[in-house]
Amino acid sequence: MPKVISYTPAWLSKPNPGHEIFTSKVMSTQPASSNGSSASIKRSAKPGPRRTIARRGTEVFIAVGREIRWADLVYLKEAWEDKQSRNSFGKEKGGDGDNQYEGDHAQGYRTIKTQVAEDIRQLIISPHANYIAILTTHTVHVAILPEPSLLTAADTAPMKLKYYTLGPTTHVTSQWGIASALWHPLGVNGTCLVTVTEDAIVRLWELSIADRWSFDRPTLAIDLKKLADGTSVDQDFGASVHGTSKGFSPDSFEMEVASACFAGRGSGGWSPMTLWIAMREGDVYALCPLLPEKWSPPPTLIPSLSVSIVAKVAALEDEQGASPQSKLLAQQQLEWMSEIDNQEPLHSEGPPGEPPAEVYTRPGKPGRVPKLQGPFDLDLAPEESEDELDGLLSDICVIGPKMDADELMFGEEDDLELDEVDQEGLSVGIVCLLTTSGRLSVCLDLDGVEAQWLPKAKEKRLRFVEDSDPPSLLTFEVLDTSRGLEVWEGNWPVFSHDVNSRYSFYITNTSSVTFISLTPWVFRLETELNEATAGTDFRIGLLAQGQSSLRERLLTQNSNDKSTPLAASAVIRDPDLGYFLLTATSHGPIALTFEAPDIHFDLDRRSRSPTYDPEPDKPLIFFEPRPCYEPAHTLQQSSAMPTFIERQRHGKYKRLLQEEVRLSPATLTIITEAHKVISEETHRVGTAAAELFRRCEKLQLDLKNHIHKARDVATRIKAITSDDVEDGQSVIAANEKVEKRIHAARERQTELNNRIEDVRRKATRGSNRELSDKEKAWIDEVQTLDNKTDTKQAGGNALAKNSKEPWERFNEVKMLKEKLLAEINGMEGEDEVATPQNVKVPSEIRKAKMAQVMGLLDRESALVEAAKNRLERLSLS
Template sequence: MPKVISYTPAWLSKPNPGHEIFTTKAVGALNVATNGSSASSKRTAKPGPRRTIARRGTEVFIAVGKEIRWADLVYLKEAWEDKQSRNTFGKGKDSDNQYEGDHAQGYRTIKTQVAEDIRQLIISPHANYIAILTTHTVHVAILPEPSQLTAADTGPMKLKYYTLGPTTHVTSQSGIASALWHPLGVNGTCLVTVTEDAVVRLWELSIADRWSFDRPTLAIDLKKLADGTSVDQDFGASVHGTSKGFSPDSFEMEVASACFAGRGSGGWSPMTLWIAMREGDIYALCPLLPEKWSPPPTLIPSLSVSIVAKVAAQEDEQGTSPQSKLLAQQQLLWMSEIDNQEPLHIEGPAGEPPAEVYTRPGKPGRVPKLQGPFELDLAPEESEDELDGLLSDICVIGPKIDTDELMFGEEDDLELDPVDQEGLSVGIVCLLTSSGRLSVCLDLDGVEAQWLPKSKAKMLRFVDDFDPPSLLTFEVMDTSRDGEVWEGNWPVFSHDVNSRYSFYITNTSSVTFISLSPWVFRLENELKEATAGADFRIGLLANGQSSIRERLLTQKSNDKSTPLAASAVIQDPDLGYFLLTATSHGPIALTFEAPDLHFDLDRRSRSPTYDPEPDKPLILFEPRPCFEPAYTLEEPSAMPAFIERQRHGKYKRLLQEEVRLSPATLTIITEAHKVVSEETHRVGTAAAELFRRCEKLQLDLKSHISKAREVANRIKAITGDDAPPGEEVVDANQKVETRIEAAKVRQQELNKRIDEMRKKASRSSSRELSDKEKAWIDEVQILNNKITSQDGEKDSKEPWARYEKVKALKEDLLKQVQDREVKDEGVATPNVKVPSEIRKAKMTQVMGLLDRETALVEAAKSRLERLSLS
């Protein structure tokens, strides 16, 4: 998330020229009169996008009324800094200074040929053309080089203009919803216009051919195409315009906005036009190409690989639907015609490589099929607020380029922009409503090229197999507060310069930053790896609050007639990370903290003598915008104009006579009271706000003084200046060294204690015992009790008791045998004959008993040894 470090800088504030170029007031060489007074109030109040700021590097073009102001922001900043330095050192004006005298001032006024206020400014991809849009007309101007704009002549400048469609885009026809420069146009010269009555026109512009500005090379009426059944039908727009009567199509297919994905997107995205209808429907046209088009190096190979793989898979797979086979054959026919062409190489603009130009295939047809309306899966429930369902803008982020699949088996590597290779392998469609509700949808199926069949019979045969396209709603969030939603609200998207997965949403009175990066890369890992438990992790990812949403600017104003213009984001070493928006009263700028760089990439490219830049000082205060009094205090009173109107009205005689009580006098006084009461109310509100700000300024000043006093006391405590008189003053360095040594000793003690606690914890902590381990412990305990018990019981059958009894019997038997031998030596052995069978049986019985007792003794001994070892 970008961190705001400062608001509108001084060189864009009053009374500098950087502020005045955004307003309708005259300043210096601008000599600008107030515009917009002759415009129709109905058209001025008509809601619509306000993209009145366009940029070319650090140059900005601002639409103010019917004029365009040009300014070089770096030049304005340096001129202001030079002026401040001269005022500081007391130097006067110097005619040789580039910022003084008759030199260029860094800003110019550009006169236009429009009849109404300018609503949108759109610069071509190579920054050599600019499209100027009003509510109904489109003009294309050729932009001069920056050196021509910064010439010594500071007067109003006239450009070379071309009226686009002088009989098509006129006030008697439908208004302009969107104007887009086609990403695959030859050197950025193809302009796509989409009118509110759902007519798409492609204009392939050429300065050498003025007729290219009069009629489009391709015109498609989406209402006709939606009901089309065969590619042979005529889907062109009517030359005389559409009927003004009411119809369901004219109501449901009123266009709100349209867009392309980026040129560096993968798949069919660069040639897919997405159209958002005002009532909430989403459509797609693919492929929408001009007659001559210039693809990037990876587009045709990637499409060829995917189409051939699809056809091969359908041949091997059983049960493929007829419509899928027809679609694959159409795509193969389309790609075959491109492969058979020999591209034409033409020179591009300065600094750009030569462009390869192809001709649009004629088969299966030049008009693609209208895909949609898309079904929004997991869409939010319908709201009672009507504005929640009215779309205002659409933004599409195409899938990344799969270089691994494209370059499989190839030895060479493609040199692509790292930004295009990172991200999600599926497209993201962002929808914005008039109430500020943002819906982030995933295009999991992917939009591919589709055409209508050649005959109606084929279409009727495949109707049953048709599945409507769908988008999966991943996340829904609100960007506007309750008090900011009104019927004239028209939020718009503004792309970021650092990531294609972040953007800004400009509302009537606020700017909000949105970043999808926290979940995009995690989702891509889950989709790519597809390991066990991926469904569970994706569910957690979808249910969590993943996207970053941060409001950066809130304009506290009840005047809804001065909405914010769509934000322009600039990143330049001289300006920093910079966001610029404006109202009719002046510019509003936000300077962000520079984003973190990829240090690993920097280290690889650094030279051995690289000298890093010094660290920037820490920002210890919270930035906040400077307070500007309400513009009501600067506006002139409307009473002089009211009196002037009365002097030329039917009551002009009463102004020269004495005041008398009459209906005419009452009428004049009543009208004058309305004017005065409205002015006094606005002035009173502005004065009250100024009074509250003054009171708050006193409180802030007291807070700053207390903080400064606290900091001063801390500094004195460090330097020793706070010591009482008579006490020995210790040097500040000595204090610091003592504190450092004490901190080191304490750190060593803490590390030692932590190591001891870790050892104790490792010895004491153990996992919970299983049931088998608990049973084994009980058995060992029982055996231990049996072995270590006291021999107090005589008839015990325990092993230890039996062992002791066997030992006693052994000793007793040995003693008896010895006594018997002694007696036998002194007494003659009686002549008693015992049968040998009895003697042998007795001996066998005795030996068996001895072996049994011996085995028992050995078993008990070995078991005791095992227990002692364990």
């Protein structure tokens, strides 16, 4: 979660040029876009997205009325710092005329004149940052962006770019307004623009500077209302040349487009060529595959799709109960992929620094117009609210599934080099829906959107067969980002992508900016889906039931002032600017500087220079940052009474201004109109004065809080330096206190280590860990000895061995023992009976022989007992 360390810096505040480029020089009570007609005022007040800030690196393009301001934020910051340094060292240092930040040199910002007739509502820069699309409520212009070097040129006059009007007979004020304009992620060198109008018509424009006709007519136009009712791919789903009627109809009411988007170019599966459309009334549709005539895929897209399609066709052939619709879809995808495989891609030179792009031609079969998938069923969706604004969608954001490089390169020797960001995350897509009331719905696309086409006209048996299971999205989480007073009909929240993670974004509505991060549960859910161990259902249930996403409100404006909504946030991360969020109103910019996230470098892999000097550690921030107070813009506006009086002098009541005040209907009319003007001004001035009074009171409270914190810090410092000891008490040196704390910390660390070691031992005993090599060798040795000593197991093979086994030797010893005992007993009987009296054996000889025999018997008995005891020990073990 980003931590705000400062708000709008000084170089973006008054009276510096960084502040003026965000404001209009015309200060009047009437909107700058008004040309006197009520239709223009009505279109200007129409609710819709305000993406008036676009960036290219550290350069920003700001739409102010009908103009575009172009500035380099780093240049503005350095110019302000240079000015401050010259002022601090005296004026004599600033006398050098060669200073690049002097008034005679470049200022780091320019004004760009445009050809639009109304206020600019959106600015969208192409992927390679060489084109910019300029959108009003009904028109689209494409301009070629100049080089950044022009910012530092000596000429500071307003600049005129080369403009092209997109669809001069299509996107006009007499037709439906424009809901979204997107640069196709698979366009050749980022030159394919997709426009989606409010009447659900999608147009693809393949732009080329060499061909001006490419700006007049789209290469592909699809009417989603016709496509929703289509039954055959051979039908005509193109948009009407004369436009559609603006009268009421169920289709125009339910299929009024709120927003559309693509997933990232590096997403897996069919995501890069899937257009998601969010309807104002709450329906969500998908169009896949939506491709221009010439398209340039990333290196991994076609191989991954080819592997998945072939695997799907093989699985359906082996499956017995596969439906005809599934088999038809698989055959259509295989036919589509076969045509791509048969092509020989062309190589197109990209912008400087970019590798050449491989260009393919869009397959003609099964058809160039895909099937409209939807509306999607939202499973586990929240209950319908009584507030109508909870069901009106304003924006959609899709995060595609990650690219599975291991599955794609299975069996290959080479490793595939992918962006580390694309390899991390969830293997399923995430669809985020945002309503006018600020309600955010985070949905999971578990089934995954695949390419689909309508059947051909000759396939009558499948033409009218509806899918048994309509597409669905699983609602994972629902969050509220707006407060009660901030919800109104003109509110239009929008998404802004973060630069650190594709699973975090910012939501900007009329008066607030909120940070949302899905990272706490995305990686945990991916682990559970991949491992599928015991208890997975329970753990996934805990993830779904708990509030896992991070949500933090970063900025809150005055919700009562609805005439100055916030522009969609632009997030920048640069070494010179830091981690930076920029938004603006019509009265000036608003910036938030975040604490830079930790970046861990592999110190073993990178080599440092011998003269490497690490940056000093930044001081700790002990205070809570807060935005500086700026007086309300109402206090800077001039009164409208002089204009009112001047208008009355040329009106029909001009005679009354020169006469005495008399009670008459004409006088009452003038006083009533004057009261309206004065009452509105006094109300605005009173509100601004009340806000100033509240800020003064808050300043006193903040000052008391700062004094309390300073006193607390001083007390802690005195406690460390032993300056807080009263008279009569023993003085404890600071070193002794520190040593005691270190000793206590070491004892605590030793105790924790002992506890961890005890837990580790208990866990080792209770866990079935793998045996070591020595333990395996010991088991083999015991098993071999058991086989040798077990007569039942080794009886059949004992005779075939040359060497005698221990059990054979044991039996042989027993037989020898019995034989010797029998022989001894027989010899004793023969000596008594058959020995003649004249033959006398000396007693010493008999005793020696008996002692020898008994010694042999004792030895054999000891061997038998030892073998017996060893066998008993082996059997017990």
